[in-house]
Amino acid sequence: MSSATEPKTDQRSGGPRVGVFVCHCGINIAGTVNIPELVKRAGNVPGVVAAADYQYCCSDPGQNLIRETIAKERLDRVVVACCSPTLHEKTFRKTCAAAGLNPFLCEIANIREQCAWVTKDKDEATDKASDIVALTVARATYDAPLVATGVPVKKRALVVGAGIAGIQVSLDIANAGYEVLLVEKEPSVGGHMSQIFATFPSLELGRSILVPKMMEMLASPGIRLMTYSEVEKVSGHIGDFKVRIRRKARYVDPEACTGCGLCVTACPATTKSEFDRNLAERKAIYLLDPQALPGKPVIDPETCFRMRRGECGACAEICPENAVKYDDEDELLEETVGAIVLATGYQLIDQEQIALYGIGRVQDVIDGMGFERLLSATGPTSGEIRRPSDGKVPKKVVFVQCVGSRDQFHGVPYCSKICCMYTAKNALIYKQRVPEGEATVCYIDVRTPGKGAEEFYRAATESGVKYVRGKVSKVFRTADKIVVWSADTLAGEKVELEADMVVLASALVPSRSGVDLARQLKIQIGASGFLAEAHPKLRPVETLTGGFYLAGTCQGPKDILETVVQSSAAAAKVLALFGQDKLYGEPTVALVDAEVCVGCGNCEKTCAYEAVKVDPVLRVAVVTEALCAGCGACAVSCPSGAVSHLNFSKRGYCAAIEEVVK
Amino acid sequence: MSTPVDDGALIRQIEQLSDQTITDCYQCGGCTAGCPVGEIMEPPPSRAIRLLQLGRVHELLDSQGIWLCASCMVCGNRCPRGVDYAKIAEACRAIKLRAKYSRVDPDTIVIDETEEIPQQAFVAGFRKFAG
Structure with missing residues (x-):
């Protein structure tokens, strides 16, 4: 419960002592508003005992003036007429607190954004500014000296997704001494980075740089890894989240299993391997990859013969450790954490959306990730570049960029950022492996940001990769060749290319399960479809919901470097939170007068933050301050006036309106 | 022009x-x-x-x-x-x-050729190519 109470008596008997400080803001306000006139008028507003002006109130001398006046004139309310409260409300509240005045008895009258900047005529601007000041003074006299109550912070983090982003976030938080719960929906960790053969621009093998991170994570005592698990429900608020996690049935006891792999060899049921982009098959009992970590298989009930039609028991029969458990069940766990980092990653755009490029329709048209799998030693062709249809080594490969990207009509409007670089890398590797082969890249632009990137692209062209500038319009087969219709805009012509294999750089979209989870948690999703950061430049790892942070490609397309950078940044924000024992929110929250409240529930229906609910036992509404954002919607919706919004009272607003209309 | x-x-x-x-x-x-x-x-x-x-x-x-x-x-x-x-x-x-520009001038079309060309093509052709 808040320790503040709504003033029930008229503050004016006994008289408030309001100080008004008018800021020039250089010429931003002074250039349009007549400051001396405004100060004079402010001095005449009822309740005002001191009115002054200064060039920049937010400066040290400006703040000193406010502090000195508070002491000298025994002020009990301060109104600063200046810029938007978004900029300096906190500053001036701190100033008042330093002078011994409760910070919530300080109000801002915005005469810049809402007056000087939008009014041309000086007289009009001065009149408007004077009205704004008068109404703010009136409202301020109904302010109460609020005190923020702190909520304790549970110093434990939940990280959703154990790709490189989730792994990096977890390491940074655990290395600082805090516990991390790392939840991954797949049976093993590593995300897309574990599918990639080589990275740009160094050509270091993906596995080589990923495995040390994975090993460090697995060995870290502070990180509790839960694979094959999903976050089902989150309630609570920053510092105190209650999370329900579903541990899916593996049907294999990971403690007993030694990872020998005999079960996989024995299993008769197969299905397409999504890990290998449908270029290979996997068994019903499977590991994503022979080098997966943790190396314990799970059974996919959709494919398993025993689970679908009761036949077979091959895996259980052959397992020397008796680790197969057909009667395994999902397990639900409830955990408490103080911060949640979403690192749910990306997926490639649905093949149906890019069907015109031939994928799924024309044999030997694959996507970039599929090509990575062909290059990988544990992939469908044991690391040899062979085309899916007949296993022959392709002598003419056409790489197509911008497949579904930069195209709002046939895909997504944004650029997927990494494709120019990985296409150059894949084409270069192809030329290294098949020197007599022809590699052609169809591009619109070649975007090479970052260290070594432009140099890498040059190396690709020097290795013999041909770059033809034109967007591909058609991919089809004639007899034994694939035909690609494109253009060479630099020569100003249409071109027709023949290919044995076509590799598409498909657009990146956020992982569907990540978006579903974000929707459920009411985390904002941007126009692009990716999870929304709180500010695109200045707050790139926070969300607008306190306690939720973002890391990696779930927030937008980016390469491994940027992912690691962002992950460490997200961890830093979590550590800043954990550095506090208690979290103090703004106390300008909703307050329910239990004697007036009839329990109608209108406020509960109105609240977007689930911060006010009708208590089933008390039969009146109760506010959870930690969740309350202080928006005031409930106070407006209450038919009996039982809900008030602290320091935004109806009486305060009525007094403000009276000042303006008189 | x-x-x-x-x-x-x-x-x-x-x-x-x-x-x-x-x-x-x-x-x-x-x-x-x-x-x-x-x-x-x-x-x-x-x-x-x-x-x-x-x-x-x-x-x-x-x-x-x-x-x-x-x-x-x-x-x-x-x-x-x-x-x-x-x-x-x-x-x-x-x-x-x-x-009033004509890509194809009707006067330049030779009579013999017209027996091969369907009527509809003539109409469409004039609409598209003749000012």
């Missing part, structure tokens, strides 16, 4: 007639890539739009390319920026035809 309009107004007229925005094109070449007569159209669709972007409108109006367009609509259908070149070509042809 002796219509005394300045090139800027002419380009605006093309944009108005076709309801397309020339500056939307980012010169990807996809239209040229998909054009069924892209090898022989001169200038091909993407270069045609480039000429307009550069203000070289008369070069386009005097070209052979705008008359070769069969309005198959693949260009506009595939364009990542939603620019329909078929409509732009149509607008260019309209400007020429309204000024």
